[in-house]
Amino acid sequence: MITITKLDPSFKYEISKTPGGQNIRRCFQCGTCSAGCPVGEIDERYNPRKIIRMALLGMKERVLASDFIWLCTACYTCQERCPQDVRITDLISAITNLAVKEGHIHPVLVQQVKAIGSSGRLHSVTDFINKRRASMGLPNACPEYPEIQEIFKMTGLSRLVDSDGSE
Amino acid sequence: MKYAFFLGCAAPVLTGNYELSTRAVAKRLGIGLVDVDEFACCGFPIESIDHKTTILMAARNLSIAKDLGLDILTICPGCASTLLEANRELKESRELREEVNKKLGKIGRSYEGGVKVKHFIKVLNEDIGTDKVKSSVKRNLEVLRIAPHYGCHYLKPSHLFNQYEDPEFPHSLDELISAAGARPVDYQDKMDCCGGIAFGIDDNISYTMTGKKLENIKKAGADAICLVCPLCNVMYDRNQRAIERKLDTSYGLPVLFYPQLLGLAMGFDEEELGLNLNRVKVSELLSKI
Numbered sequence: 389m390i391t392i393t394k395l396d397p398s399f400k401y402e403i404s405k406t407p408g409g410q411n412i413r414r415c416f417q418c419g420t421c422s423a424g425c426p427v428g429e430i431d432e433r434y435n436p437r438k439i440i441r442m443a444l445l446g447m448k449e450r451v452l453a454s455d456f457i458w459l460c461t462a463c464y465t466c467q468e469r470c471p472q473d474v475r476i477t478d479l480i481s482a483i484t485n486l487a488v489k490e491g492h493i494h495p496v497l498v499q500q501v502k503a504i505g506s507s508g509r510l511h512s513v514t515d516f517i518n519k520r521r522a523s524m525g526l527p528n529a530c531p532e533y534p535e536i537q538e539i540f541k542m543t544g545l546s547r548l549v550d551s552d553g554s555e
Numbered sequence: 556m557k558y559a560f561f562l563g564c565a566a567p568v569l570t571g572n573y574e575l576s577t578r579a580v581a582k583r584l585g586i587g588l589v590d591v592d593e594f595a596c597c598g599f600p601i602e603s604i605d606h607k608t609t610i611l612m613a614a615r616n617l618s619i620a621k622d623l624g625l626d627i628l629t630i631c632p633g634c635a636s637t638l639l640e641a642n643r644e645l646k647e648s649r650e651l652r653e654e655v656n657k658k659l660g661k662i663g664r665s666y667e668g669g670v671k672v673k674h675f676i677k678v679l680n681e682d683i684g685t686d687k688v689k690s691s692v693k694r695n696l697e698v699l700r701i702a703p704h705y706g707c708h709y710l711k712p713s714h715l716f717n718q719y720e721d722p723e724f725p726h727s728l729d730e731l732i733s734a735a736g737a738r739p740v741d742y743q744d745k746m747d748c749c750g751g752i753a754f755g756i757d758d759n760i761s762y763t764m765t766g767k768k769l770e771n772i773k774k775a776g777a778d779a780i781c782l783v784c785p786l787c788n789v790m791y792d793r794n795q796r797a798i799e800r801k802l803d804t805s806y807g808l809p810v811l812f813y814p815q816l817l818g819l820a821m822g823f824d825e826e827e828l829g830l831n832l833n834r835v836k837v838s839e840l841l842s843k844i
Contacts, residue, residue: 407606407644426747430763458603458756461764463748464711468722477712484603493604496755500600508595510564517568524829526574529567533595535615535662542658543608545601 395446409482421466505549508533557587558628565785572829576814597634613641618666632708693822702777742775
């Protein structure tokens with residue numbers, strides 16, 4: 389049940405101001421996105437039309453604290469087909485960006501941030517990796533990028549690197 | 556023709572076969588690939604966490620190519636689309652450009668735009684051309700039925716690619732498979748995603764998505780699937796056994812990166828193309844040619 393006093397009507401404006409979320413209010417709920425979504429076909433928890441409806445209604449906490457916003461595979465099928473140019477894939481990203489700001493993040497992504505923060509890459513290049521590369525005749529790959537740590541400090545992501553991953 | 560070679564995160568660690576075969580094929584076609592140690596992660600894995608950090612990481616990489624006076628060639632569609640999106644947003648918004656450059660300045664860099672970014676397969680398709688690819692062929696592959704998997708970011712979001720091709724009905728990879736002398740095979744839900752991005756977040760989703768594609772490709776009677784993305788490869792090749800176990804089935808479908816297929820047509824041997832590193836064995840496939 390939806391309780392009107394628990395809704396946050398400013399949520400849609402907050403999303404509109406977030407990169408990728410600019411066009412959310414264009415949505416007229418046709419459902420083209422959900423009809424073509426390959427994730428929704430497998431797992432009914434993921435329903436982009438419903439996420440947008442919930443967001444437009446102002447169900448901020450229910451959306452941002454949910455597990456389903458993390459299930460998008462960023463295939464862009466919905467975005468390409470949307471008749472209203474809502475840019476849905478980018479919009480879902482805007483929503484997860486807001487969720488992170490509110491302290492909700494999927495633990496796997498915390499690990500990804502840590503990996504990139506410490507080595508500059510999602511998959512660390514170790515001595516073992518470089519030895520294997522050499523055996524294949526491939527050049528050495530650079531194992532660390534202190535500039536990425538600097539970037540994370542500047543944008544505030546280092547707080548996730550320093551966290552223990554639990555929210 | 557010379558490019559800064561942008562490998563990204565997955566290729567240098569997980570798919571040496573992609574990198575090896577790309578280097579071999581590019582050299583044969585006269586495409587110079589310059590290794591750049593400073594290139595780090597493109598920024599894509601941070602997109603769902605903080606878009607501005609993604610743009611900043613992408614801009615940092617672009618600034619490095621700019622300093623070298625080179626355009627970028629990637630072998631990862633995710634890297635290509637992330638770098639292109641950063642280019643687009645930085646071009647459109649002076650405010651963002653200033654904000655990004657203020658931060659880049661603190662690590663001694665700056666970027667005002669101007670670096671072109673292309674996926675290797677688009678370089679083959681647009682700049683080298685299928686005629687030149689055809690004329691590089693030395694070995695007959697016409698017995699091979701190959702299922703193209705375009706994946707997602709090679710084509711989408713389409714606003715990044717200047718109407719390069721219809722994302723629902725693409726043709727470039729089919730044409731390149733034909734140019735290599737093999738036969739492209741159509742199959743049901745050809746344009747569906749492999750689900751790789753959900754891997755780790757919800758393995759049931761990603762395994763089921765990849766499994767459906769493998770099923771459809773098997774039904775179409777293909778000898779192999781042909782890819783252009785290292786993450787798709789993780790799903791189709793590295794995880795194929797795990798998917799078979801989970802879905803209690805068997806595919807045994809070889810997974811080739813396009814440069815491996817083209818390299819075979821050019822007459823390179825198995826090791827030069829890293830085919831010995833493929834998880835799903837390709838010996839039966841090779842015995843056909």
